[in-house]
Amino acid sequence: MAELKYTVRKAKKCDCPEIQNMIMELAETENMADQNNMTVQVLERDGFEKDPPYYYAFVAEKDDGTLLGYAVYVYQYSTWNGRIMYLEDICVKEAYRNQKVGFDLLKAVNKVALETGCSQMRFACLKTNPAMSFYKRHGALNLTEVEDWHMLRFDLDVMKSELS
Template identity: 45%
Template sequence: MASVRIREAKEGDCGDILRLIRELAEFENLSHQVKISEEALRADGFGENPFYHCLVAEILPAPGELLGPCLVGYGIYCFIYSTWKGRTIYLEDIYVMPEYRGQGIGSKIIKKVAEVALDKGCSQFRLAVLDWNQRAMDLYKALGAQDLTEAEGWHFFCFEGEATRKLAGK
């Protein structure tokens, strides 16, 4: 098996990150919702006050191979605040290309996010998953996550576009 490295994304990775975001959207049957651009990823993740942070999974070439490292997965996270628990890290996306699944790459990304959470003094690590993605839910539970929909009945809501403008009176 090839060697896998999980590392912080660099600005030059944004093209590959966008490719992987589009693959994730296709996997989730939500391709029509992807509006982000490579330029926005650069501006929002690598400026003075980044809106997000990103880890990438790359396959490293074997000694003597001419190909360079290849990005095969990513995890985008940000910091939020819980009024009950304090500092929290939220994993917005995690994705591993289908041909690389089952090799522990997703678990390595999740474990790295957990390390970041502890290093930053977070008391929680949150993420959401579509209700049909049983494989992901099983993985998260196996890693020790609690399903808050089952345990506490939480539902997530989103104001977007016109709803946000109307709410803000604009």
């Protein structure tokens, strides 16, 4: 197989339709498509029309303009560690997996995290996701296993009813 040639670059507004397609593919792979409410319009607004943006993203792109994958990240703050990076999504189209695309996207986000003074990069991963071994191979700690931390959330309906 010939070596895959691509570049990793900051996402642009015009990438949002293809990013949204990949988000839906990821949701389908995780059997969670019914929970995905993301639209191209929201991606465009939140990433490219807000100041500051609600999220940042990188894409991996072939010379012909084909997007191979994306990584979406945001900044968070830890009262124990200061500024941290949260990797919301990293996704590579199935046809381009195991060719370093995911690793190069991860390295791009990591570079920004280090340049902007982040002390950690956090993310969530389904335990059934095959990428779990990829993350562990590159030094990620499963905090549920090693520190007994569990990620929780309040959904919007609960926020409106129980917490208002």
